[in-house]
Amino acid sequence: MPFIDARDLPGDSEIVADLIVIGGGLAGLALARQWAGSRRSVAVLESGGKAFDPATQDLYRGEGSMRGPGGEARPFGDYVHQSRRRMLGGSGMVWGGKCVALDPADFAQRGWVPGSGWPVSRAQMQPYYDRASDLLEIPRFPAGETDLEIEGRPALVIDGRRRFFSAARHYSKLSGGVDRARYDRWRFAPAEAANITVYLNANVTELKLRADRQGLERLDVATLEGRRHTARGQTYVLATGGIENARLLLASNSVAKAGVGNDADLVGRHFQGHSVFLVNDLARGRATSAYFSAGGNPLRLYTDGVRGLSHCVFAPTLAGQRGRRAGNATITLVPPPSKGPPDPERQALEQLADRLDGGGGAGEVGCFFMTEHMPNPESRVTLGGASDALGLPRVKLEWVWSEADFRSLESTVAAFGRALGEAGLGRLSFPADRSAFLAMAAGSSSRHHMGTTRMHRDPAKGVVDEHGRVHGVSNLYVAGSSVFPTSGIGNPTLTLLAMTMRLSDHLKTRMKEAA
Amino acid sequence: MDRRTVLMALASLAAGAAAPAAALPQIDPEGARRIGQAYLDAHPGRRLEAGRLQADLLADGWTPEAAARLRTRVAADFRAGRLFVHRGWWLSDTEGRLFALAALTPG
Numbered sequence: 001m002p003f004i005d006a007r008d009l010p011g012d013s014e015i016v017a018d019l020i021v022i023g024g025g026l027a028g029l030a031l032a033r034q035w036a037g038s039r040r041s042v043a044v045l046e047s048g049g050k051a052f053d054p055a056t057q058d059l060y061r062g063e064g065s066m067r068g069p070g071g072e073a074r075p076f077g078d079y080v081h082q083s084r085r086r087m088l089g090g091s092g093m094v095w096g097g098k099c100v101a102l103d104p105a106d107f108a109q110r111g112w113v114p115g116s117g118w119p120v121s122r123a124q125m126q127p128y129y130d131r132a133s134d135l136l137e138i139p140r141f142p143a144g145e146t147d148l149e150i151e152g153r154p155a156l157v158i159d160g161r162r163r164f165f166s167a168a169r170h171y172s173k174l175s176g177g178v179d180r181a182r183y184d185r186w187r188f189a190p191a192e193a194a195n196i197t198v199y200l201n202a203n204v205t206e207l208k209l210r211a212d213r214q215g216l217e218r219l220d221v222a223t224l225e226g227r228r229h230t231a232r233g234q235t236y237v238l239a240t241g242g243i244e245n246a247r248l249l250l251a252s253n254s255v256a257k258a259g260v261g262n263d264a265d266l267v268g269r270h271f272q273g274h275s276v277f278l279v280n281d282l283a284r285g286r287a288t289s290a291y292f293s294a295g296g297n298p299l300r301l302y303t304d305g306v307r308g309l310s311h312c313v314f315a316p317t318l319a320g321q322r323g324r325r326a327g328n329a330t331i332t333l334v335p336p337p338s339k340g341p342p343d344p345e346r347q348a349l350e351q352l353a354d355r356l357d358g359g360g361g362a363g364e365v366g367c368f369f370m371t372e373h374m375p376n377p378e379s380r381v382t383l384g385g386a387s388d389a390l391g392l393p394r395v396k397l398e399w400v401w402s403e404a405d406f407r408s409l410e411s412t413v414a415a416f417g418r419a420l421g422e423a424g425l426g427r428l429s430f431p432a433d434r435s436a437f438l439a440m441a442a443g444s445s446s447r448h449h450m451g452t453t454r455m456h457r458d459p460a461k462g463v464v465d466e467h468g469r470v471h472g473v474s475n476l477y478v479a480g481s482s483v484f485p486t487s488g489i490g491n492p493t494l495t496l497l498a499m500t501m502r503l504s505d506h507l508k509t510r511m512k513e514a515a
Numbered sequence: 516m517d518r519r520t521v522l523m524a525l526a527s528l529a530a531g532a533a534a535p536a537a538a539l540p541q542i543d544p545e546g547a548r549r550i551g552q553a554y555l556d557a558h559p560g561r562r563l564e565a566g567r568l569q570a571d572l573l574a575d576g577w578t579p580e581a582a583a584r585l586r587t588r589v590a591a592d593f594r595a596g597r598l599f600v601h602r603g604w605w606l607s608d609t610e611g612r613l614f615a616l617a618a619l620t621p622g
Contacts, residue, residue, distance in 0.1 A: 285602070346546070348545075348547040348550055349610070351543060352610060353610075356610070417593075418596065418605065421590070422593035422594050428604070430603050
């Protein structure tokens with residue numbers, strides 16, 4: 001069906017479809033595409049239009065802060081506005097295209113990581129990862145902790161894969177940030193299906209519960225120009241992103257005061273994000289870097305990521321994490337940092353490493369660390385005091401790093417440095433201590449928003465069940481990275497698309513049974 | 516043994532003591548001295564003297580076996596967590612002691 005602009009609909013129009021998808025970003029559009037050509041009618045309600053509109057984007061403004069375990073907080077207000085995109089195609093419009101399958105460890109119940117464990121294993125996710133990889137036109141990921149040789153570039157085995165392995169990363173061109181024309185074709189395609197209608201400039205302002213609170217009765221829809229509409233469906237899927245999903249559930253409080261699906265006070269909690277930890281102070285000879293003294297390996301498999309090529313990062317195995325009671329992490333290698341002033345000490349220690357390890361290595365490379373942001377109920381999205389142009393409370397994000405997060409980072413740095421040295425492969429430099437971690441994190445945060453509607457079979461421990469259905473609400477599902485119980489270190493797009501495929505399959509079965 | 520000899524001997528480890536040390540790239544003497552001094556400063560309680568260190572690290576002198584023995588010892592240090600972290604660099608304690616030997620040896 002052609003696109004329909006909600007601003008052009010007569011006031012108080014009622015949109016009716018079997019399946020209503022709230023949000024036309026990567027997750028919402030991918031879900032809709034799964035239903036193209038089916039006998040079910042599908043409506044996608046997208047807040048924005050095809051083009052970027054500052055007034056629509058302004059609906060994302062809010063408050064923000066980042067806090068460390070010592071209690072020190074840093075203002076982080078722009079992040080909630082700048083780190084996402086409110087338009088057809090969503091944050092896929094600015095996505096860099098990096099694709100990662102979460103590690104088996106990320107899905108595992110890890111006794112030393114509170115709140116860990118997905119109701120689905122990495123192996124069970126494999127067919128969905130394959131479908132998501134096909135959608136994104138990238139190579140499929142293997143299921144295990146597997147060192148890969150990619151396009152003739154061999155992996156460097158550090159310690160027999162006992163504690164670290166090489167985890168693959170691929171780049172998709174299906175991204176507005178990489179290939180706008182290709183992404184435009186993809187984001188416009190759902191509207192070409194006869195059974196799918198995409199409504200633009202259609203802001204959902206409330207998920208209206210029935211009086212019995214057991215299901216949604218309708219959606220309230222508004223345009224910035226003041227038009228009001230409603231939407232009714234058999235099944236609803238909330239797919240507005242890792243921050244907005246929580247905001248809309250919390251703000252939908254006219255029937256249940258705590259919001260929809262929030263009986264256990266979990267909506268918005270356990271926000272998880274990813275930050276880069278690095279030092280690059282070349283003038284003072286301080287940079288996170290590694291010197292590879294031996295191994296005869298040119299390391300291109302690791303440093304080619306900056307050129308947009310498939311590459312690998314080093315990641316701790318599940319056994320390695322267990323041994324240190326630490327979370328997941330990655331060490332990403334980049335081409336050598338620019339040369340600073342002469343540094344005799346660096347020269348000497350690299351020369352001695354050469355002699356001890358046998359020499360013949362790749363030399364110096366830059367590197368940075370990322371550490372898992374573990375589930376933490378105090379790290380959360382809530383409603384702020386101000387309201388947006390539609391009258392909805394603006395969002396408030398409190399991104400909190402815990403003692404366990406920073407301890408895990410320190411542990412990973414030490415373990416990687418020791419593993420390189422023990423293997424006689426090289427030496428690691430990480431010239432920073434914990435006092436610098438919060439500033440590093442705040443200065444290099446990714447656009448990954450996860451965990452705010454976490455998935456768990458137990459309604460006391462999760463917002464959605466193992467299928468993505470909101471606990472206690474029979475016809476409302478959530479798609480996107482907000483359902484991730486843990487976040488690993490992977491760019492979430494591939495996993496959220498894989499989870500969307502899984503959700504779509506479930507809905508097809510369920511709605512077929514209902515028919 | 517003077518510092519230059521120590522450093523040339525260290526530099527010769529890769530090929531064994533029989534190799535002509537002068538033909539191999541040297542270890543930066545000033546850098547080695549600074550790291551060694553930092554190691555000494557970080558361990559004020561230890562009795563770190565050139566003779567003791569040489570006896571500890573190179574009991575049989577500069578022999579071809581010294582390289583293999585030192586490599587094994589360095590790996591064991593990393594495995595056991597006997598570390599010397601200098602300006603963010605994660606080094607083994609043995610490397611710190613080798614640099615300390617260089618620092619204590621007259622230049």
